Amino acid sequence: MKQKLVIIGNGMAPGRALEKLFDTAPDQYDVTIFNAENRVNYDRIMLSPVLSGEKKFEDIIIHGDGWYIKNNVMLYKGHKVTNIDRVKKQVTSEHGEVADYDKLVIATGSNPFIIPVPGHKLAGVLSYRDLDDVTAMMLAAKARGSAVVIGGGLLGLEAAAGLKEQGMDVTVVHLMPTLMERQLDPAAGYMLEQELESRGIKVLCGANTKEIAGESKVEAVHLDDGTVIPASLVVMAVGIRPNNWLAQDAGLEVNRGIVVSDNMQTSDPDIFSLGECAEVGGVCYGLVAPLYQMANVLAANLTGDKDAKFVAQDTPTRLKVTGINLYSAGDFADGDDREEIVFRDASSGVYKRLVIKDDKIIGVVLYGEAADGPWFFEKLKTSEDISEIRDMLIFGQNAVLGGANVDPLAAVTALPDSAEICGCNGICKGDIVTAINEKGLTSLGEVRAHTKASASCGSCTGLVEQLMTLTLGNSFDANAIQSMCPCTDLGHSEVRRLIKAKDIKSIPQLMQELEWKTSCGCVKCRPALNYYLVADWPGEYVDDYQSRFINERVHANIQKDGTYSVIPRMWGGYTNSKELRAIADVVDKFNIPTVKCTGGQRIDMLGIKKQDLPAVWEDLGKAGFVSGHAYAKGLRTVKTCVGTDWCRMGTQDSTGLGIKLEKMMWGAWTPAKLKLAVSGCPRNCSEATCKDIGVICVDSGYDIHFAGAAGLDLKATVVLGHVDSEAETIIHIIALAQMYREQGHYLERIYKWADRVGIDEIKAQIMDNAEQRQTYYDAFIFAQTFAQVDPWDERVSGLDKHEFNPMAVLELEAAQ
Amino acid sequence: MSDSNTTSVMTENWVQIGTVNDIPLRGARHVHMGDKTIAIFRNADNKIFALEDKCPHGGCPISNGIVHDNSVTCPIHNWVISLETGEALGADEGQTLAFPVQMNGDKILLSLSLK
Numbered sequence A: 001m002k003q004k005l006v007i008i009g010n011g012m013a014p015g016r017a018l019e020k021l022f023d024t025a026p027d028q029y030d031v032t033i034f035n036a037e038n039r040v041n042y043d044r045i046m047l048s049p050v051l052s053g054e055k056k057f058e059d060i061i062i063h064g065d066g067w068y069i070k071n072n073v074m075l076y077k078g079h080k081v082t083n084i085d086r087v088k089k090q091v092t093s094e095h096g097e098v099a100d101y102d103k104l105v106i107a108t109g110s111n112p113f114i115i116p117v118p119g120h121k122l123a124g125v126l127s128y129r130d131l132d133d134v135t136a137m138m139l140a141a142k143a144r145g146s147a148v149v150i151g152g153g154l155l156g157l158e159a160a161a162g163l164k165e166q167g168m169d170v171t172v173v174h175l176m177p178t179l180m181e182r183q184l185d186p187a188a189g190y191m192l193e194q195e196l197e198s199r200g201i202k203v204l205c206g207a208n209t210k211e212i213a214g215e216s217k218v219e220a221v222h223l224d225d226g227t228v229i230p231a232s233l234v235v236m237a238v239g240i241r242p243n244n245w246l247a248q249d250a251g252l253e254v255n256r257g258i259v260v261s262d263n264m265q266t267s268d269p270d271i272f273s274l275g276e277c278a279e280v281g282g283v284c285y286g287l288v289a290p291l292y293q294m295a296n297v298l299a300a301n302l303t304g305d306k307d308a309k310f311v312a313q314d315t316p317t318r319l320k321v322t323g324i325n326l327y328s329a330g331d332f333a334d335g336d337d338r339e340e341i342v343f344r345d346a347s348s349g350v351y352k353r354l355v356i357k358d359d360k361i362i363g364v365v366l367y368g369e370a371a372d373g374p375w376f377f378e379k380l381k382t383s384e385d386i387s388e389i390r391d392m393l394i395f396g397q398n399a400v401l402g403g404a405n406v407d408p409l410a411a412v413t414a415l416p417d418s419a420e421i422c423g424c425n426g427i428c429k430g431d432i433v434t435a436i437n438e439k440g441l442t443s444l445g446e447v448r449a450h451t452k453a454s455a456s457c458g459s460c461t462g463l464v465e466q467l468m469t470l471t472l473g474n475s476f477d478a479n480a481i482q483s484m485c486p487c488t489d490l491g492h493s494e495v496r497r498l499i500k501a502k503d504i505k506s507i508p509q510l511m512q513e514l515e516w517k518t519s520c521g522c523v524k525c526r527p528a529l530n531y532y533l534v535a536d537w538p539g540e541y542v543d544d545y546q547s548r549f550i551n552e553r554v555h556a557n558i559q560k561d562g563t564y565s566v567i568p569r570m571w572g573g574y575t576n577s578k579e580l581r582a583i584a585d586v587v588d589k590f591n592i593p594t595v596k597c598t599g600g601q602r603i604d605m606l607g608i609k610k611q612d613l614p615a616v617w618e619d620l621g622k623a624g625f626v627s628g629h630a631y632a633k634g635l636r637t638v639k640t641c642v643g644t645d646w647c648r649m650g651t652q653d654s655t656g657l658g659i660k661l662e663k664m665m666w667g668a669w670t671p672a673k674l675k676l677a678v679s680g681c682p683r684n685c686s687e688a689t690c691k692d693i694g695v696i697c698v699d700s701g702y703d704i705h706f707a708g709a710a711g712l713d714l715k716a717t718v719v720l721g722h723v724d725s726e727a728e729t730i731i732h733i734i735a736l737a738q739m740y741r742e743q744g745h746y747l748e749r750i751y752k753w754a755d756r757v758g759i760d761e762i763k764a765q766i767m768d769n770a771e772q773r774q775t776y777y778d779a780f781i782f783a784q785t786f787a788q789v790d791p792w793d794e795r796v797s798g799l800d801k802h803e804f805n806p807m808a809v810l811e812l813e814a815a816q
Numbered sequence B: 001m002s003d004s005n006t007t008s009v010m011t012e013n014w015v016q017i018g019t020v021n022d023i024p025l026r027g028a029r030h031v032h033m034g035d036k037t038i039a040i041f042r043n044a045d046n047k048i049f050a051l052e053d054k055c056p057h058g059g060c061p062i063s064n065g066i067v068h069d070n071s072v073t074c075p076i077h078n079w080v081i082s083l084e085t086g087e088a089l090g091a092d093e094g095q096t097l098a099f100p101v102q103m104n105g106d107k108i109l110l111s112l113s114l115k
Helices: A012-024 A044-052 A065-070 A131-142 A154-165 A186-198 A245-249 A288-302 A373-381 A387-393 A397-401 A410-414 A429-439 A444-451 A461-475 A492-501 A507-513 A525-536 A550-554 A577-589 A610-622 A654-665 A726-743 A750-757 A759-768 A770-787 A791-796 B006-013
Strands: A003-008 A029-035 A061-063 A074-077 A081-085 A090-093 A098-100 A103-106 A110-112 A125-127 A146-150 A169-173 A202-204 A209-213 A220-223 A228-230 A233-236 A240-242 A258-260 A271-273 A278-280 A326-330 A339-345 A350-357 A360-367 A420-422 A564-566 A594-597 A603-608 A635-640 A674-679 A693-698 A701-706 A718-723 A808-810 B014-019 B027-033 B036-042 B048-052 B066-068 B071-073 B080-082 B101-104 B107-111
Touching: A003 A012, A003 A098, A012 A029, A012 A061, A012 A288, A044 A131, A044 A154, A081 A245, A125 A131, A131 A154, A131 A233, A146 A154, A146 A228, A154 A169, A154 A186, A154 A233, A186 A202, A186 A326, A186 A350, A186 A360, A258 A271, A271 A288, A326 A373, A360 A373, A373 A420, A387 A397, A397 A410, A410 A461, A420 A429, A420 A461, A429 A444, A429 A461, A444 A461, A492 A507, A492 A525, A492 A726, A507 A525, A525 A726, A525 B066, A564 A610, A577 A603, A577 A610, A603 A610, A610 A791, A635 A654, A654 A674, A654 A693, A654 A726, A654 A770, A674 A726, A693 A726, A701 A726, A701 A750, A718 A726, A718 A759, A726 A750, A726 A759, A726 A770, A750 A759, A759 A770, A808 B014, B036 B107, B048 B101
Parallel strands: A003 A029, A003 A103, A029 A074, A103 A271, A125 A233, A146 A169, A146 A233, A169 A202, A258 A278, A635 A674, A674 A693, A808 B027
Antiparallel strands: A081 A090, A090 A098, A110 A240, A209 A220, A220 A228, A326 A360, A339 A350, A350 A360, A564 A603, A594 A603, A693 A701, A701 A718, B014 B107, B027 B036, B036 B048, B066 B071, B071 B080, B101 B107
16 A cells, blocks of 8 residues: 655655655655646756746756656646645645645745835736746846846846846846855955946945835835836845745744754654755755755655755855856855965956865855866865865866866866766766766766756756766767667657668668667657658658557547547638538537537537547538548648638738638648648737747738747747748748658657757748749648548548457456 | 467357457557457567556557557557556556467457456
8 A cells, every 4th residue: 555645845856855756666655746836847946047048948847747647646736735734634725625645745945035115015026936937027028128136146146137138127236235245255246246237237235125116016116325226127036935834834843944853854753844945953945955965865764764864065056147157165254263365367357265274175266267166165075185285276176186278078087986066966976977887878868867967957067978978988979969769879860861861661661771779669769750751752651550649540639538539620710500510410419528619710529439430520521521630740720810801900811821721731741730820910810920830911911930839838930031922921831831841850849840950041941042942842732642631531431440440349248 | 379278268268359450560459348348459570469458557548559569558648568468668557457369370369367
């Protein structure tokens, strides 16, 4: 009987603890997570790169939905727990969900501290804690305008730099005399201030906020000294408070945070706590390294290893602002018993300071040149006696070891095995080298998966790659291509190139010539290969249905209960009474339980039994319906508005264009699904600017957009170009679709393909190169002569009968 | 594909359900048996396997999956199930019922007792 483990909170600390737990004791617990945020576990450290636009949300997800499913974790997203009943051993969420626990983990993190000045509740006052804050900031930044960041610590400065990147006019208001006073000495703090000012960020130190002024939303920030700073956005980043009220309500011992022993146990032996909400040894932690250490300790204790204990350690600090190199660790306050070694180079903006006590490094501050940080930190951690190397120490590792700056690997080579490479996860050089050798790791992704090194903030990625080069020699190439699947070492692009180059026209031929390692592939490569061959050899390659996923094999969408949904095509979203009557009749005749409008302007019939599919299609076919390919990695819908037919704003016959595109493109297979939309004017009622390909009609002609997304990712389209006539629009769009068909990796949406090959390259081929455009267009039209066959009609006529009917029905007289 | 006690078992439990050619190569069909559904698989080597048509993970009919080597991948959450034992492979854990199968020429015989 598995024990029930309930976790309140789904941040990085409990996420890491679960990884450890599933590693060591996958069967010990049934896990339920309540997450107040409506999403999966993501890397909060990386919110700053998301704000500055260097990364996207998808890049910082730690555990996708699949991870929870794979590990049988029940994850309640958007469920805030409101009560813990320690007697019944139950927790209750605000939506009334109740879960029993044998062991409970409270990981509610922290809340941002909001200074209660007048106006702190005005619209436009934000904190900087989670993705919602980042999204709100990015939205506010769209209007440009001015932002005030209150707080000149690590988070505040990252927020300021991000908002500046987003085009806002930014002022940082900081109460203390210098920036980041907890991590930097005044000299480095001053240099940082100069650097930020030179980037156009105003910095006001020693400034106390008196009031946030505004009628209904923020208009200005007033300081004590009478200064008034106009602002449309205020970000408070003045610190965090452990979120401990739930524990307090439950009667657990609470101080600043939830008091836990060094094995993460609260005052109730069945309740544990970790993360920013926990207080261990009188201290609450906020940086990721100690939180991950807590996670390891918790996981060990949950599996019965009572010896695992949390030990407080120094954690180095880095600022994640591109172009600013800053490193600090340890204690760097002045004192009588301390000496310091300082190096300054004003011209190149370098400042280094080591604080020494009893011939040992106890503090490091590096600004401008931080590469030696880990080397100094290693000496600090191990209390190494530096008296022998003191003369050269400040000049860093290369100077001390006498090596010239020739071999880029020399520095890594010289590090001892115990040197910490990944500060976030506490991974040492020795751990990484051992994992590479023992597990035969050959890619950065594998090293991240097995050791976690460079898997959090990523700032040590370069070091990890150097270690891989050092360990694997020339066989490791940091820029090497990821293979398609474990059946081959070739990547998707390489396979696509070889299919053409070697004239490969069947899956068995491909597996033979490209030396597949398995006898008949796997679920990853077979559908991909089948698509590549279908797309590359129209009319020649015989589609291998056993290499297609079930939806494409039976031309309907499988639902979780094994029934199917059927969506007939409605050209451009248009229908009429005859079609609607036919749908109503089918729904009645086959007792279809659910009928729903889709987002693509069509009607979905859900809950149809597999064996009924051909009969359903037969009835629909009589009314003129064909397959809507809602199940296909292929052309799905072309969404339209009502256009010039009805709309007083319409500029072109957008509906007519949409229907023409759908009639020309239906049946085409593409690497991933392809959704189009055409809007009749820039008001864009058909939402064309988040589609794979979209058209916005304007007075002067047609703006062609592409590479949008509105699913896991939210992404506006980019403009491919403007053309004057409907005929040109069609040619350009079809050429674009064909280029994507020929180059896309299987399951790669058009926006990801565009990211990979580059928007400029696509524009150059489709907009600027008329000959290339025509070649793509002709290839598409040729392929369509084979693809435009209604699959439903074929099956009504008896094709693939075996897919829909049982092979036999056995009477059970004496089953027992 | 025969073993020593075939004869005695044949008379009691084996039922003919069809021929090899009824199933697509690297494909599957299903057989209804009371309220149970049995999935019948044919792999690339023309070997035939029978499992209850129910993924140990969420109960989805695994006859809808893609067949590769001696396994099938469930279409719903990509669990990989061994055609020989019905066990989930890789990191996943679980097992679906496996039924014995015999060949008589190209005819497929299914046993109603469990493996």
